[in-house]
Amino acid sequence: MSRLVIVSNRVADLEAQVQSGGLAVALGDALRTVGGIWFGWDGKLVEEGEPAAVSTNENGAVTTATIPMTERDYEEYYLGFANKVLWPVCHYRLDLVQFEPAYFEGYKRVNRNFATALAPLLRPTDIVWAHDYHLISFASELRALGAKQRLGFFLHIPFPPPELLQAIPTHEWLVEALFQFDVIGFQTENDVSNFHRFIENHANGEILDDDRVRAYGRTVIARAFPIGIDVDEFANAAQTPEADSQIERLNRRTVVRSHIIGVDRLDYTKGLPERFKAFRKFLEMHPEHWKAVTLMQIAPPTRIEVEAYANIREELEGLSGAINGEFGDFDWTPLRYVHRAMPRDTLAALFRGSEVGLVTPLRDGMNLVAKEYVAAQDEEDPGVLVLSKFAGAAEELEEALIVNPYDIDDMANAMQTALRMPLEERVERHSALISRIRAHDVAFWRKSFLKVLAEGAPEVVA
Numbered sequence: 001m002s003r004l005v006i007v008s009n010r011v012a013d014l015e016a017q018v019q020s021g022g023l024a025v026a027l028g029d030a031l032r033t034v035g036g037i038w039f040g041w042d043g044k045l046v047e048e049g050e051p052a053a054v055s056t057n058e059n060g061a062v063t064t065a066t067i068p069m070t071e072r073d074y075e076e077y078y079l080g081f082a083n084k085v086l087w088p089v090c091h092y093r094l095d096l097v098q099f100e101p102a103y104f105e106g107y108k109r110v111n112r113n114f115a116t117a118l119a120p121l122l123r124p125t126d127i128v129w130a131h132d133y134h135l136i137s138f139a140s141e142l143r144a145l146g147a148k149q150r151l152g153f154f155l156h157i158p159f160p161p162p163e164l165l166q167a168i169p170t171h172e173w174l175v176e177a178l179f180q181f182d183v184i185g186f187q188t189e190n191d192v193s194n195f196h197r198f199i200e201n202h203a204n205g206e207i208l209d210d211d212r213v214r215a216y217g218r219t220v221i222a223r224a225f226p227i228g229i230d231v232d233e234f235a236n237a238a239q240t241p242e243a244d245s246q247i248e249r250l251n252r253r254t255v256v257r258s259h260i261i262g263v264d265r266l267d268y269t270k271g272l273p274e275r276f277k278a279f280r281k282f283l284e285m286h287p288e289h290w291k292a293v294t295l296m297q298i299a300p301p302t303r304i305e306v307e308a309y310a311n312i313r314e315e316l317e318g319l320s321g322a323i324n325g326e327f328g329d330f331d332w333t334p335l336r337y338v339h340r341a342m343p344r345d346t347l348a349a350l351f352r353g354s355e356v357g358l359v360t361p362l363r364d365g366m367n368l369v370a371k372e373y374v375a376a377q378d379e380e381d382p383g384v385l386v387l388s389k390f391a392g393a394a395e396e397l398e399e400a401l402i403v404n405p406y407d408i409d410d411m412a413n414a415m416q417t418a419l420r421m422p423l424e425e426r427v428e429r430h431s432a433l434i435s436r437i438r439a440h441d442v443a444f445w446r447k448s449f450l451k452v453l454a455e456g457a458p459e460v461v462a
């Protein structure tokens with residue numbers, strides 16, 4: 001029987017309640033079910049020259065195998081190439097790219113270190129599934145060490161249009177390296193189409209039938225596998241006695257009747273300043289909601305060493321202060337802004353207690369919060385999801401109120417429409433959304449990907 005080996009930059013603490021990244025949440029949910037190895041960075045930094053020994057830890061059916069990285073690796077590979085080059089380019093923000101040749105060298109080095117550390121742990125029948133933009137060249141490094149296993153890759157963030165990808169000086173090398181995987185998964189059809197355009201127009205490649213793509217002397221499978229959530233786990237977390245008491249606390253000692261909620265890492269891709277401006281516009285347009293509506297924004301810190309992230313924090317704090325100063329009163333804080341991570345069961349309760357969920361990124365691979373908000377609702381009296389057309393989730397969740405996050409008036413109007421939506425329409429939209437989220441949950445995602453990856457391997461894992 002093939003064993004599943006997952007590789008990602010970050011390996012989640014499987015026991016922790018607080019996870020503020022969709023990749024860790026989804027892989028935790030996926031692996032707990034089938035078991036296997038989860039290999040990656042342990043989150044620690046060591047001195048240059050110290051041996052990077054692999055530490056293992058058993059957690060039920062999952063063995064985590066982790067290595068540290070050096071300060072230099074962290075600077076060049078993680079903060080540098082991954083988060084100052086690939087992340088902004090893939091999220092259509094060429095204005096924020098800071099390319100340095102050393103970043104690229106660091107990226108190649110860490111991918112090689114990961115492959116070198118993992119190779120001795122691999123069995124010939126293993127199926128290896130690498131995740132996200134940190135590990136584009138991982139398969140080519142593993143192949144260079146002689147690996148013959150089936151190797152899969154899933155990109156959690158958008159694949160940009162070729163016109164943007166070409167801004168990375170080493171983009172050709174990266175795409176060629178990607179072809180050392182056997183299966184390449186994307187979140188949406190839009191990502192697949194961007195990838196196809198690059199292959200046809202810039203890599204001299206061919207798009208074949210059955211999701212196959214040929215370039216650089218290899219034929220690989222490339223298709224969309226939209227990621228999902230563990231619906232029951234999240235829905236149940238929203239209905240415990242603890243959740244009820246949290247919802248009661250949310251409503252206690254306040255004149256507020258309706259809650260709007262947003263939950264996002266404090267990332268410039270999440271469209272938070274635009275969201276705050278839209279809330280201000282909504283208050284200006286609808287004085288009848290003063291003292292009756294609150295926006296709660298939970299925005300845990302992320303990648304704080306990167307300048308663009310420090311700037312966005314400053315901008316948001318200025319905006320939330322200005323909105324509360326202008327509209328707030330001794331008995332009403334219109335905008336509650338929390339700059340730290342919350343446990344997922346608290347989020348589930350807050351989602352259930354909020355009439356509107358705002359998910360309005362300027363660009364996002366998928367956005368699991370959108371699916372979690374829907375899963376947490378009371379199906380007999382559900383809240384309304386306001387969703388950006390630029391979140392990957394919008395390809396599936398078309399019954400949400402779809403907005404353009406660059407259009408402040410459009411978002412302000414959607415807040416009003418959501419708060420005024422009759423029960424019948426809310427139930428209708430929610431029921432369509434929850435059936436789709438249920439059908440395409442995290443288990444479906446894992447099984448569909450592994451089924452394709454395992455073709456040709458000894459036995460299917462999923």
Ligand SMILES: O=P(O)(O)OC[C@H]1O[C@H](O[C@H]2O[C@H](CO)[C@@H](O)[C@H](O)[C@H]2O)[C@H](O)[C@@H](O)[C@@H]1O
Pocket residue numbers: 010020021022023024026132133156157227302303364365366367368
């Ligand atoms: O590891 P960090 O640098 O702290 O960042 C957290 C994670 O952010 C990104 O998440 C993405 O994956 C989600 C699940 O597929 C998806 O819904 C979301 O749209 C993506 O942005 C990143 O891709 C992960 O690698 C990071 O661990």
Ligand SMILES: O=c1ccn([C@@H]2O[C@H](COP(=O)(O)OP(=O)(O)O)[C@@H](O)[C@H]2O)c(=O)[nH]1
Pocket residue numbers: 017018019020021022023025263264265298300340341342343344347366367368369370372
């Ligand atoms: O304070 C927080 C904020 C977020 N999350 C979780 O982190 C994930 C965020 O994933 P998403 O795909 O929405 O965005 P990403 O952060 O991966 O870009 C979701 O499962 C959230 O429930 C959390 O546990 N606590």
